[in-house]
Amino acid sequence: MTTVAAYAAPAAKAPLARTTIERRPVGEFDVQIDIKFAGICHSDIHQAREGWGTAIFPMVPGHEIAGIVSEVGPGVTKYQVGDRVGVGCMVDSCGECDNCKAGVEQFCAQGNVGTYNAIGKDGEPTYGGYSQQVVVKEGFVVRIPDGLALDVAAPLLCAGITTYSPLKHWGAGPGKKVAVIGLGGLGHMAVKIGAALGAEVTVLSQTLSKRDDGLKLGATHYYATSDADTFKQLAGSFDLIVSTVSAPLDFGAYLSLLKTGGALVNVGAPEEPISLNLFSLIGGNKTLAGSMIGGIAETQEMLDFCAEHNLGSEIELISAEEINEAYDRVVNSDVRYRFVIDTATI
Numbered sequence: 195m196t197t198v199a200a201y202a203a204p205a206a207k208a209p210l211a212r213t214t215i216e217r218r219p220v221g222e223f224d225v226q227i228d229i230k231f232a233g234i235c236h237s238d239i240h241q242a243r244e245g246w247g248t249a250i251f252p253m254v255p256g257h258e259i260a261g262i263v264s265e266v267g268p269g270v271t272k273y274q275v276g277d278r279v280g281v282g283c284m285v286d287s288c289g290e291c292d293n294c295k296a297g298v299e300q301f302c303a304q305g306n307v308g309t310y311n312a313i314g315k316d317g318e319p320t321y322g323g324y325s326q327q328v329v330v331k332e333g334f335v336v337r338i339p340d341g342l343a344l345d346v347a348a349p350l351l352c353a354g355i356t357t358y359s360p361l362k363h364w365g366a367g368p369g370k371k372v373a374v375i376g377l378g379g380l381g382h383m384a385v386k387i388g389a390a391l392g393a394e395v396t397v398l399s400q401t402l403s404k405r406d407d408g409l410k411l412g413a414t415h416y417y418a419t420s421d422a423d424t425f426k427q428l429a430g431s432f433d434l435i436v437s438t439v440s441a442p443l444d445f446g447a448y449l450s451l452l453k454t455g456g457a458l459v460n461v462g463a464p465e466e467p468i469s470l471n472l473f474s475l476i477g478g479n480k481t482l483a484g485s486m487i488g489g490i491a492e493t494q495e496m497l498d499f500c501a502e503h504n505l506g507s508e509i510e511l512i513s514a515e516e517i518n519e520a521y522d523r524v525v526n527s528d529v530r531y532r533f534v535i536d537t538a539t540i
Contacts, residue, residue, distance in 0.1 A: 199540045200325035202252040206244040209518045225335045226265035232323035233258030233349035234533040245465040256323025257283040257309040260348040270332045278338040282351035297489040336494045339501035346506025349532040357384035358496040359488035360459040364434045368392035373435040377404045380438035382531040385411045390503040446474040457481040507532045513539035
């Protein structure tokens with residue numbers, strides 16, 4: 195076992211504080227990673243504050259991990275010491291169910307093992323990226339291409355794949371009109387990736403305060419959803435809408451913006467349930483769908499795509515002692531667009 199420095203929430207809603215944790219010895223197929231940067235995802239806050247239900251404490255959040263390989267097990271074939279790598283939202287799965295065999299390990303029939311706030315196959319809690327080192331099975335490590343700096347690559351391990359996967363699955367590309375609800379940590383990557391895929395991208399945000407940013411990121415249009423005229427003006431406009439916000443919306447209103455046969459895909463995960471009049475789906479053969487990260491192979495595909503198109507995340511680099519302040523700022527939508535922890539400060 196190796197003792198490493200980390201930042202942990204000792205209990206639900208408690209401030210995160212510096213501590214130490216134990217990392218397992220490097221096994222035959224394990225990769226040890228010296229973490230350089232860790233992104234702060236809204237999911238971290240939901241879990242540290244038990245917004246999604248009972249959680250495991252102490253909790254070391256963080257599933258947007260970028261670092262350098264420092265040791266490999268004797269059975270590892272894909273990586274060697276010095277490689278630039280990342281770890282996303284999961285660190286294990288059964289590997290045997292239909293979903294795992296199909297490369298969608300996030301939907302493992304036995305449940306994937308989360309990077310943190312989960313129990314590993316060894317019966318021990320998993321601890322995430324707000325730490326200086328992690329040991330992960332080779333099959334759940336991805337390579338960060340040389341064209342991406344590690345700090346701007348870290349958020350891609352969640353925010354990047356969470357938006358890339360539905361955009362690809364639902365056919366975003368040339369000739370398609372795509373709307374992105376919310377211009378935050380997820381939304382800004384949805385805009386970048388959607389535009390790089392060749393779609394005509396529109397941002398739907400509460401106000402026009404980030405309009406200039408949205409257009410610079412690749413959006414062609416930007417509308418305020420607080421303006422009732424927006425919903426009249428854009429009725430029946432979009433092939434695909436991706437909702438990235440973690441708040442309950444009037445989905446009936448947003449479904450009205452779809453073309454016949456269009457899809458509204460939700461990647462935000464509000465703590466509250468929503469209600470929906472099903473006539474808003476029936477009238478137009480529309481789809482309301484969900485999407486959750488992506489498999490390991492698709493995550494690597496996303497990283498390669500982002501490197502090819504120079505699509506790093508827009509970040510604000512912080513020290514570990516600023517984590518609690520950053521959490522409050524994320525909740526208040528006061529970040530453009532992703533906080534990333536310099537783990538050397540832990």
